Amino acid sequence: DIVMTQSPDSLAVSLGERATINCKSSQSVLYSSNNDNYVAWYQQKPGQPPKLLIYWASTRESGVPDRFSGSGSGTDFTLTISSLQAEDVAVYYCQQYYNTPYTFGQGTKLEIK
Amino acid sequence: EVQLVESGGGLVKPGESLRLSCAASGFIFSDTWMTWVRQNAGKGLEWVGRIKAKADGGTTDYAAPVKGRFSISRDDSKNTLYLQMNSPKTEDTAVYYCAKFRGWGWIDFWGQGTLVTVSS
Numbered sequence: 367d368i369v370m371t372q373s374p375d376s377l378a379v380s381l382g383e384r385a386t387i388n389c390k391s392s393q394s395v396l397y398s399s400n401n402d403n404y405v406a407w408y409q410q411k412p413g414q415p416p417k418l419l420i421y422w423a424s425t426r427e428s429g430v431p432d433r434f435s436g437s438g439s440g441t442d443f444t445l446t447i448s449s450l451q452a453e454d455v456a457v458y459y460c461q462q463y464y465n466t467p468y469t470f471g472q473g474t475k476l477e478i479k
Numbered sequence: 480e481v482q483l484v485e486s487g488g489g490l491v492k493p494g495e496s497l498r499l500s501c502a503a504s505g506f507i508f509s510d511t512w513m514t515w516v517r518q519n520a521g522k523g524l525e526w527v528g529r530i531k532a533k534a535d536g537g538t539t540d541y542a543a544p545v546k547g548r549f550s551i552s553r554d555d556s557k558n559t560l561y562l563q564m565n566s567p568k569t570e571d572t573a574v575y576y577c578a579k580f581r582g583w584g585w586i587d588f589w590g591q592g593t594l595v596t597v598s599s
Contacts, residue, residue, distance in 0.1 A: 406585035415576055415578075416576075417589075418588075421587075463584025467526055467540070467542045468529075468584055472523050
């Protein structure tokens with residue numbers, strides 16, 4: 367199984383500042399035939415189901431604010447929030463869909479400093 | 480508007496059976512690969528399994544902890560997804576989310592979840 371490891375486990379950032387969350391896969395999730403990275407990012411607020419933010423490692427889902435961006439390739443990926451807003455307080459998860467079993471990172475809790 | 484509404488959760492004793500249902504609307508259910516994901520209280524997300532659309536074979540895949548005990552099925556005539564939980568264990572206690580895939584394997588919409596508690 368592909369293990370997804372996020373860092374840090376928790377993060378406190380001031381409003382308006384940049385937040386960066388990392389995700390490392392135990393093997394490459396880059397499919398060479400199409401040069402796509404099979405990674406998605408989700409946001410989960412308390413009492414709610416997760417919400418899709420990013421897929422193909424860097425494609426923003428429709429309706430997601432452009433302060434959210436994804437980057438990386440192979441085994442190392444990053445979710446960046448360019449200017450933290452109060453409504454961004456949540457737990458963020460990465461997920462690989464390169465092969466089954468699909469696996470999630472352990473989550474990163476983002477708070478306001 | 481896409482909707483996924485889970486039902487069937489509750490308290491079940493270890494070794495008994497439980498079936499969860501997920502009523503889907505707002506999209507072409509029969510063309511869509513579907514999945515179940517669970518979340519223990521205060522913990523992270525764990526993929527349970529998926530079922531492909533019948534046009535793609537309708538096959539299923541499962542995570543190791545539930546393989547052989549849980550079974551995913553679909554009734555396209557009723558736009559409903561099922562999770563049959565046989566021989567549940569205490570460690571299966573979690574909120575179970577029904578969700579839909581878009582594309583290869585990312586989840587673009589989740590239900591609100593249903594709580595399953597396995598306890599004697």
